[in-house]
Amino acid sequence: MGQAPDLTEAAVRRLARPQSFERGENYYEQNAVIDIRRRGETLQADVEGSQYEPYRVRIELDDTGIVETNCSCPYDHGGICKHRVAVLLTYIRDPDTVTQRPPVTELLTDLDRERLVSLLGDLVEEHPDLAEWIEREIEARSTEASDDEDAGQTVPTRQTAPDQETIRRRVDSILYPSGPPTRGAQDPHAAMESRVDDLRDLLAEAHVFIDAGDGETALTVLEAITDELLDGEWLRLSHDDSTAIFEFFNELSGAFSEALLTANLSDTDREEWADRLAEWADELASYTRHPPFQTAVAAAKRGWDDDCLQQALAGADDVDLWADERPWYADDLLEARLAVLEREGRTDEYLNLAQATGQSVQYATKLVDLNRADEAAEYARDHLSTPDDALTVAKTLRDADQPTAAIEVGRYGLTLNRTRNVALAEWLRGVASAHGDDETAREAAIAAFKAEPSMATYRAAREVADDDWPTVRDELLEHLQRRSPGRETAREFAEIFLAEEMIDEAIAIAEESGHYTVVEPVVEAVWDDRPEWTIAACKDQAEPIIEDGQSDRYRHAVQWLRYAGKAARAAGGLNAWREYVETIRDDHYRKYKLRPMLEELLDEF
Numbered sequence: 001m002g003q004a005p006d007l008t009e010a011a012v013r014r015l016a017r018p019q020s021f022e023r024g025e026n027y028y029e030q031n032a033v034i035d036i037r038r039r040g041e042t043l044q045a046d047v048e049g050s051q052y053e054p055y056r057v058r059i060e061l062d063d064t065g066i067v068e069t070n071c072s073c074p075y076d077h078g079g080i081c082k083h084r085v086a087v088l089l090t091y092i093r094d095p096d097t098v099t100q101r102p103p104v105t106e107l108l109t110d111l112d113r114e115r116l117v118s119l120l121g122d123l124v125e126e127h128p129d130l131a132e133w134i135e136r137e138i139e140a141r142s143t144e145a146s147d148d149e150d151a152g153q154t155v156p157t158r159q160t161a162p163d164q165e166t167i168r169r170r171v172d173s174i175l176y177p178s179g180p181p182t183r184g185a186q187d188p189h190a191a192m193e194s195r196v197d198d199l200r201d202l203l204a205e206a207h208v209f210i211d212a213g214d215g216e217t218a219l220t221v222l223e224a225i226t227d228e229l230l231d232g233e234w235l236r237l238s239h240d241d242s243t244a245i246f247e248f249f250n251e252l253s254g255a256f257s258e259a260l261l262t263a264n265l266s267d268t269d270r271e272e273w274a275d276r277l278a279e280w281a282d283e284l285a286s287y288t289r290h291p292p293f294q295t296a297v298a299a300a301k302r303g304w305d306d307d308c309l310q311q312a313l314a315g316a317d318d319v320d321l322w323a324d325e326r327p328w329y330a331d332d333l334l335e336a337r338l339a340v341l342e343r344e345g346r347t348d349e350y351l352n353l354a355q356a357t358g359q360s361v362q363y364a365t366k367l368v369d370l371n372r373a374d375e376a377a378e379y380a381r382d383h384l385s386t387p388d389d390a391l392t393v394a395k396t397l398r399d400a401d402q403p404t405a406a407i408e409v410g411r412y413g414l415t416l417n418r419t420r421n422v423a424l425a426e427w428l429r430g431v432a433s434a435h436g437d438d439e440t441a442r443e444a445a446i447a448a449f450k451a452e453p454s455m456a457t458y459r460a461a462r463e464v465a466d467d468d469w470p471t472v473r474d475e476l477l478e479h480l481q482r483r484s485p486g487r488e489t490a491r492e493f494a495e496i497f498l499a500e501e502m503i504d505e506a507i508a509i510a511e512e513s514g515h516y517t518v519v520e521p522v523v524e525a526v527w528d529d530r531p532e533w534t535i536a537a538c539k540d541q542a543e544p545i546i547e548d549g550q551s552d553r554y555r556h557a558v559q560w561l562r563y564a565g566k567a568a569r570a571a572g573g574l575n576a577w578r579e580y581v582e583t584i585r586d587d588h589y590r591k592y593k594l595r596p597m598l599e600e601l602l603d604e605f
Contacts, residue, residue: 007065008456011422012088013488015066017079024085025517033090040103041067043091047083049073057087065426092456162217164224167202171228174198196244199225203248206255211343215263219273222256230283249284249292256296257336261304262343274300295329299336309337312356313349319356338362361389365396373397377405380412387413387421394428403435411440414447422451426460433464442468449476453483454492455499477502485509490518498525507533516541516556523563531567535577538564546584551593558597565605574605 013021027033027047034054036045041061046054060068066088075081091098108116124130174195202225209218229249260273277297284291302309312319322330334357341350347370354363360383367376380393390413397406410428414421425448432440445461458476465472477500485493490513497506503526510522519537527534542560545553561581568577585598 007061007088007092008452008454009089009092010452010454010456010489010492011065012080012085012092015069015080016082016085018488020075020079020082021085023082025089027082027086028089028093033086035099036087036090036097037099037101038091039101040105043087043098045087045090047071047086049083055083057083059084059087059091065423162205162221164220167221167224168228170202171199171225174202175228175231196248199229199248200251203251203255206259210255210258210262213262213344215259215261216265218255218259219263222252222259223276226252226280230280246284246288246292253292253294253296254332254336256293257299257333258339260296260299261336261340265303270300270303290328294327295332295336298327298329298333302333309353312353315348315352315356317356321357334359342366360384361392364393368393368396368400368402371400373400373402373405377402377408380409384409384413385416387416387424389413390416391424391427394424394431398431403431407432407435407437407440411443414444418447419451422448422457425451426457429460429464438464438466442472446472446475450479453480453485453489453496455495458496458499473500481505485513487513487515490515491521494518494522498522503529510537514540523560527563527567528570531571531573534567535564535571535573538567539580546588546591546594549591551591554591554594554597557594558601561598561601562604565601569605578602578605 016024027049032048034046034048036043038044043057043059043061045057047057048054056072058070059066069080069084071081071083073081073083075083111119120134124134202221206218206221206225209215209221229245229252256277260270265273274297277293277300281291281293281297284293304310306321308319308321308323312321321334334353338350338354338359341347341353347366351363351366353359354366360380364376364380364384367373367379376393376397380390384390384393390409394406394409394413397403397409407428410424410431413424414428425444429441429444429448432438432444441464442461445457445464449457449461453476461472461476462469477496480493480496483493490509494506494509494513497503497509498521506522507526507530510519513519519541523534523537538560542557542564544550545557545560550557561584565574565577565581568574581598581602585595585602588594
């Protein structure tokens, strides 16, 4: 089982909107996360929420952190939902609560064929919908095996053309399901997400034909899917329910583009397809600023015959593929062209087009695929412009067992944008350390901390600095003192200062922020040493809650007063504190939820 990635709360904040993070933190504090477990690189948990059934969360990890997240809730408003935030915070703050389970592949390794068949049969009996998936996978993998045996000798066998009417009926059954409702079916967002997943299974069938070089049949499948989807009444309803369908339309457009660029069509056929796709784009124009199918329209109209495109494919430099203004879908069309070139093994044309159009990442990673790692690293140093691009190429080099070149590209990437290189820096820190490049690991650790100061990046820097830690520590703390933290990083700043017993600096951060998430860890750490400050800070937090009648937060107000009581007792001022709390109790006696809480608090002291 792989080592747990060094996740940070700041990384979780980047994934979530501020409101979602705050609500997720509340869920964490309320112990809403239950049965959290890690199986291989997958983190799973149930989160108690507003529904009877808990929400199910799945998070995919790798050695660089979070790869993908999913939740059964209907949230779709940007960033990850509060349930995923709660799970990640539990994973980071309470690692001992995470149950470690072996990956399924390990569980199955020692089973003989008979037991595997029996286990699979029981699984299908309990989940009948898996039967069709298994059948498709067996067929697809049989085709892949056949292709591998005949690689370089034959063109993949083309599948039997599907009946359009059958596809239309399948789409219709997805859009208007019948029978008893499944769990979550009453939630329109959840229902739409489920329908889109089913539609993607149909789209995958079109990609089978595209991969086999049969663009014509793929167009037949895609046409049937789109015709049914563009039903006016259904589309209006779906737009109100979820944006997921428009993400699917974009995927459809990409598939159309590749199919059109793969198919052997006459000029008349291309014109007819361009007109049809333009009609669909017009239908969707009222729903979105960049209507899907515009890319496919361009693919139908331009094909491969464009003179400038042919020059680029032949190796010409600085070719402008758009004589007029570059459209918003230009990169999508270019991506489709590169996908077709790669699939058809037109390697030189792929490289020429990528280089002529400034697709540096695609060019460099293709060189890696061609076992030209040194050339890829050199090209990356000369042409990459962002840390994210450098990270992509560096990961490709590492996956190709070229760690030296990967580290070299990673070091170059650190120089590109020092304020936005944390993902690259954290990745490079781990890879360099694993390969014994202590200097680079130290450099990357310092860069990661400066880009995103946190306790996690601070501890990581201390770990790789080893004997040089005193010097590195001074550099990191000096950097921290020069920076003014934002709301999302203030708590991290304060906790680092507290860890180094720099109490005045931590208090200054708490006073500047004023947010309870920043003040609380400082109060917890200094109430005994700085009781007067603690009492004043706690009053500032508690009084607005009480004055505004925020009944759902009374327990928080009482907790602040409890901290103040501990500080007052340490300072020998408990009587004054009791008088203060009694005054609050008497002034707000009508707040029936608050009064018993205050009386219990007074009994404690």
